[in-house]
Amino acid sequence: MDMPMHLLAESKVDISCSVSRAFAFATNMERFAEWFPAVLSIESIDQLNHGQVGKQYLETVSVPVRRIRKITLTVVESRQDQLFVTEGAFPPLLPRMEILFNSTGPDACQVTWRMLSRNRSPIAKFTILPLAKSVMTKRARAGLSKLKEKLEGRGSRS
Numbered sequence: 120m121d122m123p124m125h126l127l128a129e130s131k132v133d134i135s136c137s138v139s140r141a142f143a144f145a146t147n148m149e150r151f152a153e154w155f156p157a158v159l160s161i162e163s164i165d166q167l168n169h170g171q172v173g174k175q176y177l178e179t180v181s182v183p184v185r186r187i188r189k190i191t192l193t194v195v196e197s198r199q200d201q202l203f204v205t206e207g208a209f210p211p212l213l214p215r216m217e218i219l220f221n222s223t224g225p226d227a228c229q230v231t232w233r234m235l236s237r238n239r240s241p242i243a244k245f246t247i248l249p250l251a252k253s254v255m256t257k258r259a260r261a262g263l264s265k266l267k268e269k270l271e272g273r274g275s276r277s
Contacts, residue, residue, distance in 0.1 A: 124215060125248050128255035129233040132263040136270045138222035141230055142200045144270060145218055146170035148178075148192065154269050155262040157181040161192070170197045178207070183254055190214075206237065211247055213237035230266065232259055 134141055144150060147169040152158040159179040167174040174194040182188050188209065196204035200220055207214040219231040234255045236248055 124235040124237055124239070125244065127214075127234045127236055127248065127252045128259040129231065130256075130259035130263045131229060131231045132267045133223065133227065133229050134267050134270050135227055137226055138200045138220050138228040141228050141266075141270055142170075142203070142220050145220075145230065145266065146197065146203045148174075148176045148205070151178075154265040156258045156265075159187065164191070170194065170199075170203060172197055176205075183250065192216075211238050211240070211243055212251055230263065232263055234259065 148161045149163060149169070151161050157180055159181060161176045161178045164175040164177055165173075172194050176192045178190045178192050180188055180190060190207045190209045192205045192207050194204070195206050195215075196202060200222070202220070203218045205216045207216075213236055215235040215237055217231075217233045217235070219233075221229045221231070223229055234251075236243070236251065238248070
């Protein structure tokens with residue numbers, strides 16, 4: 120029997136913009152550093168379109184204990200205006216990011232961001248995952264607040 124992934128963080132925010140606009144902005148991972156804490160930069164590795172399954176990025180991120188890491192991210196699932204999923208090549212965490220989009224009106228939507236770990240090791244469950252959960256819960260709240268600000272604020276362009 121396959122063990123489930125470990126949920127590290129989940130946060131939701133209501134945003135006053137269309138679900139299409141939120142999806143277009145959030146699935147352009149080159150803009151992720153503009154709204155998600157500790158992400159220093161993300162660049163495309165290939166020529167595929169943003170949001171396309173198989174698209175790859177190189178993420179430069181700050182991890183606890185003042186280290187900078189470069190992580191290859193791959194889009195593994197994408198459903199227009201509904202769901203966007205990436206998985207990172209970053210052992211032992213093996214992160215999976217899911218962003219869910221739900222239209223709540225013509226110019227309103229709810230965005231749910233979650234981070235999971237694909238590491239199913241019992242040892243990881245009691246060592247690295249609790250720290251990752253603490254760090255990512257804080258970052259998720261701050262990131263969604265910034266996403267809301269960018270999509271609702273003046274001068275934001277998607």
